Amino acid sequence: MQKTSNVRELEQICQKVRRHIVTMITEAKSGHPGGSLSAVEIVTTLFFDVLRHDPANPTWAERDRFILSKGHAAPVLYSVMAECGYTPVETLNSLRTIDSIYQGHPDRRFIPSLEASTGSLGVGLSLGLGMAEAARLDKSPTRVYVVLGDGEIQEGQIWEAAMYGAFHKVDNILAIVDDNLIQLDGWVKDIMALDPLADKWRAFGWHVIEANGNDVTAVQKAYAEAAATKGKPSVFLAHTIKGKGVSFMENNPKFHGMAPTKEECALALKEIG
Amino acid sequence: MAANGKYELKLGAATREAFGNALLELGKENPNVVVCDADLAKSTFTHLFQKSFPERFFSCGIAEANMVSIGAGLAASGKIAFVASFSAFVLNKGFEQLRVTVAYPKVNLKVVGTHSGISIGEDGPSQMSVEDIGLACSLAGFTVISPADEVSCFALVKAAAYLDSPVFIRAGRVKVATIYTADQNFEIGKSIQLTDGKDLTIIAHGMMVAEALKAVDVLAAEGIAVRVIDMHTIKPVDRDAIAKAAAETGAIVVTEEHFTATGLGVRVAQVVAETNPCVMEFHGMGDFYAESGTPEQVLTKFHMNAEAVAATARRAMKRKK
Known part of the structure; x- marks a missing residue:
């Protein structure tokens, strides 16, 4: 794969990833487009610019680790990993069908280069902390990146992990909250509000970075700030738009977990370009 | 002896x-x-x-x-x-x-x-x-x-x-009887037969293994010869030892410090049903919770001892005849 820090090039990859997401979920007739589209810049910038990884050598011991804790956004991860060369691009549309490696939620049994099988919300940050601790013990430069949903952090285990990370000064981990403000049943503020979210993380001892999570330049800056922060864990509150890039999906709770129709797909692809 | x-x-x-x-x-x-x-x-x-x-x-x-x-x-x-x-x-x-x-x-x-x-x-x-x-x-x-x-x-x-x-x-909290000597070999998945007997087999795990061994004496005095198996690995369970015990002794009692509904007993029963069906009885905790007390008081009140194991064995022997 060809890594790049060029914003224009990264945006072009994001565009490709968005097309994959919409197409594969349409073909599958089920899946989660909203939270996949909101995380495109977060995941693409990581894999193509920031992560120390090698698709040709996925078991490289000192690689960085990536965990998609909000596993229902699997299409964004599958699309990015396929574009990196981990898995075939041609079969992305087999998403959610029998025998496909592209299972409904990320499954290490089918894609061994996944660092974790996820789908049950709340477990990824703890897993990432365990990997970060192993790296520190081995004096490895490995950094760990965990993408959480904003709805997901209603799970209590996230806050157990938050306590652990700060207490043990785990500074080789970055938690990224895809703060798209919507969860399955509607707006987060109406179901179990998280405000004041930044203050909560600060109170738990984390270095908080806030930025536009759908802006490649802002996302790059956030990753750089996290890497430069020593002595405490960092969290990037990525302000994103659910369904980003497709006007009728944006900020629409309906598209948390509903596939577009063929007609909607055609419209979406036209918009994405 | x-x-x-x-x-x-x-x-x-x-x-x-x-x-x-x-x-x-x-x-x-x-x-x-x-x-x-x-x-x-x-x-x-x-x-x-x-x-x-x-x-x-x-x-x-x-x-x-x-x-x-x-x-x-x-x-x-x-x-x-x-x-x-x-x-x-x-x-x-x-x-x-x-x-x-x-x-x-x-x-x-x-x-x-x-x-x-x-x-x-x-x-x-x-x-x-x-x-x-x-x-x-x-x-x-x-x-x-x-x-x-x-x-x-x-x-x-x-x-x-x-x-x-x-x-x-x-693992358990309280001190328990030592059964083995340092030269004993342990293999995960391979149970250990501690006594041999032709009439009935008691299969146990954890602290109930020692209680089963104590019950052997009581039952021997009544003319019942008991085989005791320490099923230290519950999964994967030692199918061969269970099938053999069922065939050779014709009656099996499972005892455990656990709900009988979800413990070793039901796993042994599955193997027995699939191999050599025989009389079975289950000893352990019923569908309720215990209470506070000294360990000895609690074990006595909830019948987690050799006497209760022996009583269960007698029930199995009656059904066998």
């Missing part, structure tokens, strides 16, 4: 202490061994490891769910990771994490639950683990071990460390 004449059954250490000693030795022989604990290091005996290898000990606080997944992360990164707590806490509060971050992705984590069963005594039912075997056995790919004494616990913990699969090991 009594059938169990060769077993003195002298009081030895608790299996949790043997676990702590085994961890310490593992720590010395392998720098890859790491341990997580949830504010019970002094009770689970992981403090022995913690004292010698503080850099490889991860204090997780009272947060078992987080501890299980942190252990899974360490294991996924190639560490031989142990997580320990009271069995009631690590299995019940950590079950979701054991399922999705350990069993399903096949992560090589070692889970140790101490203070199992009702023999913890005074602390009462909130801390008593009478469903852990059932829960652990329902995690696909898990190996489940319940050692009977300090010798077997030490050996099986060490063997589990080098097994390439997730493992649950059940």
Whole structure:
């Protein structure tokens, strides 16, 4: 794969990833487009610019680790990993069908280069902390990146992990909250509000970075700030738009977990370009 | 001479202490061994490891769910990771994490639950683990071990460390009778026949193995010759030993410090049904919780002793005739 820090090039990859997401979920007739589209810049910038990884050598011991804790956004991860060369691009549309490696939620049994099988919300940050601790013990430069949903952090285990990370000064981990403000049943503020979210993380001892999570330049800056922060864990509150890039999906709770129709797909692809 | 004449059954250490000693030795022989604990290091005996290898000990606080997944992360990164707590806490509060971050992705984590069963005594039912075997056995790919004494616990913990699969090991709080000598060989998945007898087989795990051995004497005096099997590995269960006992003795009693509805007994029954159907009786905890008291009082009140095992065996013998 060809890594790049060029914003224009990264945006072009994001565009490709968005097309994959919409197409594969349409073909599958089920899946989660909203939270996949909101995380495109977060995941693409990581894999193509920031992560120390090698698709040709996925078991490289000192690689960085990536965990998609909000596993229902699997299409964004599958699309990015396929574009990196981990898995075939041609079969992305087999998403959610029998025998496909592209299972409904990320499954290490089918894609061994996944660092974790996820789908049950709340477990990824703890897993990432365990990997970060192993790296520190081995004096490895490995950094760990965990993408959480904003709805997901209603799970209590996230806050157990938050306590652990700060207490043990785990500074080789970055938690990224895809703060798209919507969860399955509607707006987060109406179901179990998280405000004041930044203050909560600060109170738990984390270095908080806030930025536009759908802006490649802002996302790059956030990753750089996290890497430069020593002595405490960092969290990037990525302000994103659910369904980003497709006007009728944006900020629409309906598209948390509903596939577009063929007609909607055609419209979406036209918009994405 | 009594059938169990060769077993003195002298009081030895608790299996949790043997676990702590085994961890310490593992720590010395392998720098890859790491341990997580949830504010019970002094009770689970992981403090022995913690004292010698503080850099490889991860204090997780009272947060078992987080501890299980942190252990899974360490294991996924190639560490031989142990997580320990009271069995009631690590299995019940950590079950979701054991399922999705350990069993399903096949992560090589070692889970140790101490203070199992009702023999913890005074602390009462909130801390008593009478469903852990059932829960652990329902995690696909898990190996489940319940050692009977300090010798077997030490050996099986060490063997589990080098097994390439997730493992649950059940240990107890109170001192228990020592059954084995240091030269005994233990193999995960291979049960141990402790006495031979043609009339009936008692299959047990954990502290009930010693009670089964005591029951052998009582039953021998009544003319009933009993085979006792220590089924220290509950999953995968030793099918050959069960099928053989069913065929050769025609009656099987399973005894355990656990709910009979979800423990070893139902797993033995499955094998018996699939091989050589025979009379079976189940001894253990019924569909209720125990209460506080000294361990001895609790074990007596809830019939977790040799007398009750012998009574169950007599029932089986009646049905056999």
